[in-house]
Amino acid sequence: MSAVAETNSESLLVVNNIEVIYDHVILVLKGVSLEVMEGGVVALLGANGAGKSTTLKAISNLLGAERGDVTKGTITFKGEDVHSLTPNELVRRGVIQVMEGRHCFEHLTVEENLLTGAYTRKDGRKGISDDLELVYQYFPRLKERRTSQAGYTSGGEQQMLAVGRALMARPTVILLDEPSMGLAPQLVEEIFEIVKRLNEAEGVTFLLAEQNTTMALRYANYGYILENGRVVMDGEASALAENEDVKEFYLGVSGEGRRSFRNVKAYRRRKRWLS
């Protein structure tokens, strides 16, 4: 069921059959392919440890700092092979990752955090201060807290800050890793609403890794389900949300998004059957 990445003229980002190895021996991704259309919101779903973060880091090339390597396959952005570029070069070209766990600069103020997002830009003060205002429009709470140290802001504010900081780089695509992690449902909804507005109004493309399948499928147009370093299913978000397996395994019968051990076994059995 893997998505064969046929290079579509509209596809912005194509990951083709990549394999990722950590520390030269730990094989984590075993041939992952996916495709992100310009202007799309694509969800990368799967349980903890499935390889979502690794996939995003392979694209943004943050893997290098963790002794991970893409040993097979290709990654192209706007038709060019980008798999050997540094994160610095990728950010310049418009690919930026918001890491899992937000990773704000604790001892910098909120505004300084945002300004670090503009580190690679060369278009001068005016453009940067205009974008700062734009980010404050999307996240008025950050404006209120602009002089606070980021380490003293709440989890929700830090998530907004992490997204705002990425926006300051004027990205084409944001790789957003688990924005819902550890946040109250209401806040999760607020963040996803902003993602949607950024996508519609600013034309930012999103590839988002999520364990919160319900929420992710509600906001995405397309989804990939990752399991054990492989894509096991992909499709239109609405189709995935209706799929029986997805419902049972990832959405939970009661819709709370949690699975029981029994479900896992049933799902495994069924999958063995199907394949």
Added chain:
Amino acid sequence: MAFDIFLLEVIISGLMTGVMYALVALGFVLIFKASGIFNFAQGVMALFAALALYDFLAEDGWFFAVFGFTLPVWLAIPATGLIMVVLAWVIERTVLRFMVKQNEIILFMATIGLAFVLEGLGDILFGSDVKPLDIGIPQGASDWLLDNFNLYIEQLEIFAAGTAAVLVVVLAIFFQRTRIGRALRAVADDHQAALSVGVSLDKIWVIVWSVSGIVALVAGIMWGSKSGVQFSLSLIALKALPVLILGGFTSVPGAIVGGLIIGVGEKLAEVYIGPMVGGAIENWFAYMLALAFLLFRPQGLFGERIIERV
């Protein structure tokens, strides 16, 4: 009254020594804060800088041998600064680049190696005899202070304190107000996040080591002017260790205050307790103080506050 003047002189002289310690400690803090590397070679870098500066200025140096003239002070100092920047670049290319992903103890060992290499290089290139460094800082006591306040204070020490103050202000502006300075602080907070917004760490290491090399140059100039450029200069690195324990390894104000406290503390101890125990307290006072701190306040006076809230 005479007693009070004497006390004041001891304190001031201690403060001046403290400024020197602080300068070396400052170089440590910059590198440690940004990269978590404890740079054992910081003291040797100060020595190396002073040797290079001497070489530009003296008629028995390489520069004179090759070009047939010496540089004026105002040109020799920036030229030495440039050498420190090149040195930082070479260190990044040959050592750091291959080691940053290793754990801290390996990096620490690498800097010990670096210290030996630099010291050996300094010895081979410039010889190991004591060299008088004269960059035109007026020698002797300040007549003005002597006449008006009856205080005996070396002009060199006043000059050193003034320079250190200017240096600290310039560094503070650099870190707080510039794009690169902000990036450096970001890297100090979170390497990975800095990488994710496109900060190129290779470049940051070169900048950090350059800044720290220039701080070493200033320290080297001051120590060299005071007691000649000699290899024992690299030993002040050992005095910087207690300073760091006192001030906290990641705090710039800590390095400065820690340096001053140790400078004053050891002078006072030498003068007032020394006679009772037969002297030489100056040599170990700092380490005792550091030990006490390790026991009672391991994060130092200004150790970075750990933000617990997530």
